[in-house]
Amino acid sequence: MRIALFVTCLVDALYPRVGQATVTLLERLGHEVVFPAGQTCCGQMHVNSGYPREALTLVRHHVDVFEDAEVIVAPSGSCAGSVRHQHAALARDAGDDALAVRADAVAARTVELSELLVDVLGVEDVGAYYPHRVTYHPTCHSLRVLRVGDRPLRLLRRVAGMTLLELPEAATCCGFGGTFAVKNAATSTAMLADKMRHIVGTGAEVATAGDASCLMHIGGGLSRLGAPTRTVHLAEILASTAAAPS
Amino acid sequence: MSRAFLGIPAIGVPAAGPAALGAPTVGVPTVGAAAPPGVGHLHASRPFPAAARDALADPQLRRNLGHATGVIRAKRAAAVAELDDWEQLRLAGEAIKRSTMASLDTHLVRLEAEVTARGGTVHWARDAREANAIVTGLVRSTGADEVVKVKSMATQEIGLNEALAAAGITAVETDLAELIIQLGEDRPSHILVPAIHRNRGEIRDLFLRTMPDVDPQLAAEPRQLAMAARAHLRRTFLRARVAVSGANLAIAETGTLAVVESEGNGRMCLTLPDTLITVMGIEKVLPSWSDLEVFLQLLPRSSTGERMNPYTSLWTGVTPGDGPRAFHLVLLDNGRTAALADRVGRDALHCIRCSACLNVCPVYERTGGHAYGSIYPGPIGAVLSPQLTGLHRGSDGGGGGATFNASLPFASSLCGACFDACPVRIDIPSLLVRLRAAAVDAARDAQRLPTPEALSMAAAAHVMSSPARFAAAESASRLARLAGRRTGRLSALPWPLSAWTATRDAPRPPAETFRQWWSRTHPDRP
Ligand code: SF4
Numbered sequence: 217m218r219i220a221l222f223v224t225c226l227v228d229a230l231y232p233r234v235g236q237a238t239v240t241l242l243e244r245l246g247h248e249v250v251f252p253a254g255q256t257c258c259g260q261m262h263v264n265s266g267y268p269r270e271a272l273t274l275v276r277h278h279v280d281v282f283e284d285a286e287v288i289v290a291p292s293g294s295c296a297g298s299v300r301h302q303h304a305a306l307a308r309d310a311g312d313d314a315l316a317v318r319a320d321a322v323a324a325r326t327v328e329l330s331e332l333l334v335d336v337l338g339v340e341d342v343g344a345y346y347p348h349r350v351t352y353h354p355t356c357h358s359l360r361v362l363r364v365g366d367r368p369l370r371l372l373r374r375v376a377g378m379t380l381l382e383l384p385e386a387a388t389c390c391g392f393g394g395t396f397a398v399k400n401a402a403t404s405t406a407m408l409a410d411k412m413r414h415i416v417g418t419g420a421e422v423a424t425a426g427d428a429s430c431l432m433h434i435g436g437g438l439s440r441l442g443a444p445t446r447t448v449h450l451a452e453i454l455a456s457t458a459a460a461p462s
Numbered sequence: 463m464s465r466a467f468l469g470i471p472a473i474g475v476p477a478a479g480p481a482a483l484g485a486p487t488v489g490v491p492t493v494g495a496a497a498p499p500g501v502g503h504l505h506a507s508r509p510f511p512a513a514a515r516d517a518l519a520d521p522q523l524r525r526n527l528g529h530a531t532g533v534i535r536a537k538r539a540a541a542v543a544e545l546d547d548w549e550q551l552r553l554a555g556e557a558i559k560r561s562t563m564a565s566l567d568t569h570l571v572r573l574e575a576e577v578t579a580r581g582g583t584v585h586w587a588r589d590a591r592e593a594n595a596i597v598t599g600l601v602r603s604t605g606a607d608e609v610v611k612v613k614s615m616a617t618q619e620i621g622l623n624e625a626l627a628a629a630g631i632t633a634v635e636t637d638l639a640e641l642i643i644q645l646g647e648d649r650p651s652h653i654l655v656p657a658i659h660r661n662r663g664e665i666r667d668l669f670l671r672t673m674p675d676v677d678p679q680l681a682a683e684p685r686q687l688a689m690a691a692r693a694h695l696r697r698t699f700l701r702a703r704v705a706v707s708g709a710n711l712a713i714a715e716t717g718t719l720a721v722v723e724s725e726g727n728g729r730m731c732l733t734l735p736d737t738l739i740t741v742m743g744i745e746k747v748l749p750s751w752s753d754l755e756v757f758l759q760l761l762p763r764s765s766t767g768e769r770m771n772p773y774t775s776l777w778t779g780v781t782p783g784d785g786p787r788a789f790h791l792v793l794l795d796n797g798r799t800a801a802l803a804d805r806v807g808r809d810a811l812h813c814i815r816c817s818a819c820l821n822v823c824p825v826y827e828r829t830g831g832h833a834y835g836s837i838y839p840g841p842i843g844a845v846l847s848p849q850l851t852g853l854h855r856g857s858d859g860g861g862g863g864a865t866f867n868a869s870l871p872f873a874s875s876l877c878g879a880c881f882d883a884c885p886v887r888i889d890i891p892s893l894l895v896r897l898r899a900a901a902v903d904a905a906r907d908a909q910r911l912p913t914p915e916a917l918s919m920a921a922a923a924h925v926m927s928s929p930a931r932f933a934a935a936e937s938a939s940r941l942a943r944l945a946g947r948r949t950g951r952l953s954a955l956p957w958p959l960s961a962w963t964a965t966r967d968a969p970r971p972p973a974e975t976f977r978q979w980w981s982r983t984h985p986d987r988p
Contacts, residue, residue: 393875436966
């Protein structure tokens, strides 16, 4: 299958290894990955910060870039969520019904990585090997916007060599929330502190999730504390093999 | 007083137009004004981030809240899991509310007609000041200088107790938690459990301090505390000639009012005194008895996590020889018709005040209700309070102090737990995002000059709408690599990102962006 990668601006600029792992994984499973070069950002930060007009420019651009793709994957529940749940609504609010129709069509073909693997490609065992103790944090937008359910866990349970540890109060937000982390830094940090306490308490070496943004938040906190747990994106674990460990 | 002033939703709503809202039926009204500042308890007097910082610094408060919300969350989850048609009930609740709001004018007029036909009197209050004046006048005309009160959000919203006190009338709260708040000269911090920020030990100490004839051996144990309050209240109940209540809902077709409660003190108030005055927000009306079935299932399971609440009181007008001899219903606007005028934002008026969204909210759990300023805290408060008051900032100029309700829509990580818990499926995260845009616009209008944030958002949108500009910006940001060269992480960034690095490291930009890696490794591919 020919899969268009929407790598997301955060992964492009700060976490390229997450994008690389996504490409490695999909190519290993025998699929063709394309990277529409014009892509930039879904505009979620603008919408959620109260700047829908500025976001609309990015929506239009995103639709232009991805309109011809058959299936579009993002290694991010949050960005896929924005494409699926915000883009067309923004266009409609602005009175641009033609753009809304096109945005709906792009949204219908956009999936997050675990949805792509389980629903579109029909695999749960991706042949990964990752000999570590891992705990999984289901990020809010994966869970409650995209409703990915246990798809990421089904994928992780098939990873060879890995010990999967259950995270207490897993479904509670880590406190990132985009600009919330800066505008309401004290509250955000209080939420992060509880999330880190639960993560470190599992004894995991690695905390994983399907969103680089939440991992940046959790990982930034863990590193500041000098905690023994590091953060690794779901795509990196699934891309890891005995021959090419990540 | 005429009902024609009331912002009857069918008319004067430019955004939607009458056709979409149902045909106009009454008068020539317009949308009402926002809730006025300087009266009642809807206005945040400090920005949320500052108020939250203080709350977060109180470890006892954090423990009390964490414990209490945890217990209610678990009870609710169990009560909801019992019903296999819970999702259908939520959909039904949402649908009934939506259709009721679309012709609220019709239902309100019907309610008025039915209440009046059954011996009650209906009063229409444009805002908190009018409602307070109506109630004060009614109490005065009975000659009473004391009223007993059923727990009610509407009367808290308008600051009725303070207004009565100013007129020399004592209001006695009879709900246990409200009594705790009143005795402690405290403020409610939760819709359903207003004293959730207090633990048993603190309540025992308060009773020992404020109840004259309490047993000095009183233990910090729920039953003993409840019995002490019961003894304290009993004399007042037997003496009171006037009661003031709110209403959980009203049924238009028969003019029936309902209060749903746990303790039975509400029922004492509703049945013993000669005069009953009920203050109700106009959005509480339901068309018919058949709608009641849905809400009497949704409300108790969502709020206290019970299958059914212990006391459901329903009354219709006055009945000779039984209950109050005079019944007054005060219908309150106070910003509601203004909220109704926004076809999307009006969903917040569907709220049945169950407080499930507070109990599941990670922000509320950590900051508590006082940080929100308004008596409507938590996710729904962050939507409803600014909707009712408007988003203007700073001093109101009327001596009522400053209002910072524009900071409330930002007091959320948009995690979505509130939507999943809400029995009437209010999409709170989307409403918050909408209000953020309105708050940004209001700030822009007030300042005339763009804020630094607005400038950076516009710049980011400009850069990100062009891949070439985005790639150029990425190379510039890689200069930051130099800063984190040794550790691979950044521990101190300049403002405003210093708010991030105060508690969290930031990643050091990588040597190569994804798009550079792609063109190096896939030179022949798009
Ligand atoms: S918004 Fe929904 S969950 Fe929150 S109090 Fe209202 S009805 Fe309950």
